[in-house]
Amino acid sequence: MSPSKAETRRPARLVDRIVHTLGPWGMFLKGFVKHPVMVGSIIPSSDTLINHMLSKVDWDKVDLFVEYGPGVGTFCRPVLERLRGDAALIAIDTNPDFIDYLKRDIADSRFHPVLGSAADVEAIIRAHGFDHADQILSGLPFSTLPPGVGPAIAAATHRALRPGGTFLVYQFRKRARDFLEPHFGQIDDGFEWWNAPPCYLFWATRTGSDSEDQA
Numbered sequence: 001m002s003p004s005k006a007e008t009r010r011p012a013r014l015v016d017r018i019v020h021t022l023g024p025w026g027m028f029l030k031g032f033v034k035h036p037v038m039v040g041s042i043i044p045s046s047d048t049l050i051n052h053m054l055s056k057v058d059w060d061k062v063d064l065f066v067e068y069g070p071g072v073g074t075f076c077r078p079v080l081e082r083l084r085g086d087a088a089l090i091a092i093d094t095n096p097d098f099i100d101y102l103k104r105d106i107a108d109s110r111f112h113p114v115l116g117s118a119a120d121v122e123a124i125i126r127a128h129g130f131d132h133a134d135q136i137l138s139g140l141p142f143s144t145l146p147p148g149v150g151p152a153i154a155a156a157t158h159r160a161l162r163p164g165g166t167f168l169v170y171q172f173r174k175r176a177r178d179f180l181e182p183h184f185g186q187i188d189d190g191f192e193w194w195n196a197p198p199c200y201l202f203w204a205t206r207t208g209s210d211s212e213d214q215a
């Protein structure tokens with residue numbers, strides 16, 4: 001006997017109720033359950049990690065800040081708090097549920113959530129009227145992305161940044177550095193214990209004399 005409509009709908013409603021009760025955490029968990037490889041983590045970033053990662057940014061010099069993989073906006077809000085009134089934040093995510101959630105949840109004229117891939121960052125920033133980004137932040141799970149995607153994103157990011165601009169990366173594995181080294185002339189690193197799980201931080205700067213800038 002096939003289940004009635006009410007019976008088939010019950011599990012979805014239960015999931016929706018749990019997601020609603022947990023707020024952004026529930027939304028993030030739902031994203032992880034649907035796309036574990038793309039989301040790569042079960043818990044959003046901690047405040048300590050956010051403050052550590054953003055500590056080196058000179059906000060007076062930021063016209064355009066780009067974020068890859070914003071999820072439920074854990075970094076978007078702290079970035080908007082620090083961003084100048086006439087600057088912009090473009091947040092790019094491949095997950096339509098996260099982008100819909102961000103559009104509903106953050107009302108700020110400086111904020112532009114975009115459904116797309118970080119690999120297309122150059123076209124996305126051009127479509128918003130910018131030539132280059134000043135800072136690009138990534139919460140992407142580089143080491144679990146499909147083959148070729150991580151290197152393509154690192155190369156596109158180098159081209160999308162202005163000389164002197166920085167790629168800010170937080171990752172659970174040190175291997176993220178392997179994606180940065182072919183492109184960026186200067187890479188500073190750090191580590192943050194106060195996050196679940198603890199993670200590596202990288203600040204990779206387009207120096208203007210990197211090998212690709214000389215070609």
Ligand SMILES: C[S@@+](CC[C@H](N)C(=O)[O-])C[C@H]1O[C@@H](n2cnc3c(N)ncnc32)[C@H](O)[C@@H]1O
Pocket residue numbers: 038039040041043044045068069070071072073074075092093094095098116117118119139140141145149
């Ligand atoms: C670990 S979560 C980051 C969560 C969030 N930034 C935080 O700090 O809690 C990784 C995010 O990257 C997104 N993602 C995966 N591949 C992507 C790609 N190629 N371009 C843009 N976003 C991507 C996933 O949908 C997910 O939202």
